[in-house]
Amino acid sequence: MLIGGCSRGESNVSQGNREQVFHKSNNAEPQGLDPHVVTGVAEHHIVQALFEGLVSKNPHTLEIEPAVAESWALSEDGKVYTFKLxxxxxxxxxxxVTAHDFAWSWWRALQPALGSQYVFMYFPIKNAERYxxxxxxxxDEVGIKALDDYTLRVELANPTPYFMQLLDHYSTFPVHRATIEKWGKPDESYTPWTRPENIVTNGPFVLDEWRLNKHxxxxxxxxxxxxxxxxxxKIVFYPYESGPIVERMFRAGQLHYTYETFIDRLPWYRANKPDYVQVAPYAGTYLYRVNTTKPHLADKRVRKALAMTIDRQKMISTILNDLFTPAYAITPPGLLGYQPPKLFDYDPDAARALLAEAGYPNGEGFPETELQYNSSEQHRKIAIAVQQMWNKELNINIRLQNKDWKVYLDDEQTGNYDISRGGWIADYVDPNSFLDMWVSGSGLNRTRWANPRYDELVLQRAPEAKSREDRYAAFYAAETMIMQDMPFIPIYTYSSHHFKHPAVRGMPPNIMSYYNWRYVWLDPDWSDAKPQQQTALSGGI
Known part of the structure; x- marks a missing residue:
C-alpha cells in the first residue's frame, strides 16, 4: 500500500509534507475518467484535479469564482450569459482552451448515444433538452454559441438561479476534441482516450500513473x-474500500485524508486525537433505491411498508455513533430555507397493514428479495440492521449482496437489482439538485419510476416560477408526490466525516464537503513528534 520512494522509517505523510505529495483514500476504483460519463464521488475528486470548467468554487465560502472564464456578464432578463475566457x-x-472547446464538449455531452447520466445539467439551456x-x-438552435475563440454565449430557456453552480460540476467540463476523435467516436464511452499515455486535460493536474486496484x-x-x-x-488516490484497512493506513501515516472515517474508531479519535477528525453537516441523503419494475416492488404499499419499518434513530444511535439525522424525504431540511414534507414515520403496525393490503399478510408469499450494496463496512452494517428489521417486523426474507463498485453501478444502471443502497450529495446548493434526478428518463433515476405530473412540476413549474415562494411550492408538491409513491427509501441525512491530518491546509469543512485542489497544500513544518506544534496549528485549515 506504500508508494515507493519513502525513506526507510519515514511515512508517506512525513515525506509528503516536505515534497507536497498528498495521499488520499478514494473508497473505490474509478469507473473511468471521462467527465461526461462518470457519476460517482470516487471519480469526481480525480476528475476535478484533471479538468476544469468555466468557473470553480471557493471552498471557504462556496461562492463562484473564475476558472477558465475570467469574467462573465448576465443580461437584464437573466437568460443570457456571456463568458470571456x-x-x-x-x-x-x-x-x-477555447470557447469552441466548450461548445463542442457540450454538444458531445448532449449526444444520446454517449449515455451521460448528468445530461439534465444542461437542460436549463435553451433547447438543450429538446435536442x-x-x-x-x-x-445551432441550442443556446450554446462560441462567438469567437474566447467568448462563449449561453442562452437559457428561463432564468435559473443556480445555473452558475452547474458550471463547476464535472459534467460540464471541456474535453480535448482531437484526443477523443483520435481514439474513438465522440459519442462512444470508455474509449482509450483516458489512458495515461493518451489523455489530454486542462486542470491543475495531469494523469501520471494508474495502477488498477493499487493507486x-x-x-x-x-x-x-x-x-x-x-x-x-502530486496527489495519490487509493481505491481501498475497507474501513479498517483505510483507518490503519491513516494511523500508520500512509494517508493525509480519508474518503470517510471508519465509524467504529471515531469515538477513540474524538477522545484522543480530535485534531485528526473533521465532521460537518453535509447536503446529502443516504437511501435505498427500489426497482419499481419488479412485480412485488411495483406496489407502492410494499415500498411504504419497507420504509416504515426502518427504525432510523435506533440504527443511527447503535451502529452509526450518532453521526447522522433520520431522513424522511430526499431533500435535507433547511437547504436554502426549503423544508421538505414528512409523510411517514417509524410505524411497524401500519406497515404490516399495508403489506397485508398488498397481498402479503404477515409476509406470506413475499418473494425473497435481494438488497445490494457496494463494498463498505458501514454499508454492510446498515444492510444487516435493515435486513433484521424487515424480517422481524414484516416476516420477509432479505438476501444481502455485496458488490464491487463497477458491478454495483452496472447492475443499477441495467436494472439488475431489487433494492440497492444509494446516496445523493448535492451537486449545487439548491433543492433542485435532489429533485430533478427523478424525472422521467433521467440517467440517475435508476428506480424506473416515472410520473408526468412530477416532471411538469420540476421541469416546468419550478423553472418558470417568478418568486422563491412559488418555486419552493412547486418543489414541495413534487416531493410530496414522490414520497407518496416511495420509489426510494430515505434513511438518513449525511454528515461528512473524514480522518484528516493536521498538516493539511485549504480543505475547510462545508456543507458540500467540497474542496478545490488549487487551494490545498501541506504544512512542511508539521511533525507528529512535536505535540506543542500540534496544539498551535490544530485550528488551521
Missing amino acids: RQNANWSNGDP FNQEVIDF LMVRKNDAYWGADQVRLQ
Whole structure:
C-alpha cells in the first residue's frame, strides 16, 4: 500500500509534507475518467484535479469564482450569459482552451448515444433538452454559441438561479476534441482516450500513473493557467474500500485524508486525537433505491411498508455513533430555507397493514428479495440492521449482496437489482439538485419510476416560477408526490466525516464537503513528534 520512494522509517505523510505529495483514500476504483460519463464521488475528486470548467468554487465560502472564464456578464432578463475566457488557459499538450472547446464538449455531452447520466445539467439551456430528445435536430438552435475563440454565449430557456453552480460540476467540463476523435467516436464511452499515455486535460493536474486496484497518481500540470497557485506537486488516490484497512493506513501515516472515517474508531479519535477528525453537516441523503419494475416492488404499499419499518434513530444511535439525522424525504431540511414534507414515520403496525393490503399478510408469499450494496463496512452494517428489521417486523426474507463498485453501478444502471443502497450529495446548493434526478428518463433515476405530473412540476413549474415562494411550492408538491409513491427509501441525512491530518491546509469543512485542489497544500513544518506544534496549528485549515 506504500508508494515507493519513502525513506526507510519515514511515512508517506512525513515525506509528503516536505515534497507536497498528498495521499488520499478514494473508497473505490474509478469507473473511468471521462467527465461526461462518470457519476460517482470516487471519480469526481480525480476528475476535478484533471479538468476544469468555466468557473470553480471557493471552498471557504462556496461562492463562484473564475476558472477558465475570467469574467462573465448576465443580461437584464437573466437568460443570457456571456463568458470571456482567459487567453492563457491551455490543455496539457499546449493547445489553447477555447470557447469552441466548450461548445463542442457540450454538444458531445448532449449526444444520446454517449449515455451521460448528468445530461439534465444542461437542460436549463435553451433547447438543450429538446435536442437531446431529438425534437430539435440542428445544434445551432441550442443556446450554446462560441462567438469567437474566447467568448462563449449561453442562452437559457428561463432564468435559473443556480445555473452558475452547474458550471463547476464535472459534467460540464471541456474535453480535448482531437484526443477523443483520435481514439474513438465522440459519442462512444470508455474509449482509450483516458489512458495515461493518451489523455489530454486542462486542470491543475495531469494523469501520471494508474495502477488498477493499487493507486492512481496525478502530478502538477505546468501548462495550467494557474500553475503558480497550485502548491501540491502530486496527489495519490487509493481505491481501498475497507474501513479498517483505510483507518490503519491513516494511523500508520500512509494517508493525509480519508474518503470517510471508519465509524467504529471515531469515538477513540474524538477522545484522543480530535485534531485528526473533521465532521460537518453535509447536503446529502443516504437511501435505498427500489426497482419499481419488479412485480412485488411495483406496489407502492410494499415500498411504504419497507420504509416504515426502518427504525432510523435506533440504527443511527447503535451502529452509526450518532453521526447522522433520520431522513424522511430526499431533500435535507433547511437547504436554502426549503423544508421538505414528512409523510411517514417509524410505524411497524401500519406497515404490516399495508403489506397485508398488498397481498402479503404477515409476509406470506413475499418473494425473497435481494438488497445490494457496494463494498463498505458501514454499508454492510446498515444492510444487516435493515435486513433484521424487515424480517422481524414484516416476516420477509432479505438476501444481502455485496458488490464491487463497477458491478454495483452496472447492475443499477441495467436494472439488475431489487433494492440497492444509494446516496445523493448535492451537486449545487439548491433543492433542485435532489429533485430533478427523478424525472422521467433521467440517467440517475435508476428506480424506473416515472410520473408526468412530477416532471411538469420540476421541469416546468419550478423553472418558470417568478418568486422563491412559488418555486419552493412547486418543489414541495413534487416531493410530496414522490414520497407518496416511495420509489426510494430515505434513511438518513449525511454528515461528512473524514480522518484528516493536521498538516493539511485549504480543505475547510462545508456543507458540500467540497474542496478545490488549487487551494490545498501541506504544512512542511508539521511533525507528529512535536505535540506543542500540534496544539498551535490544530485550528488551521
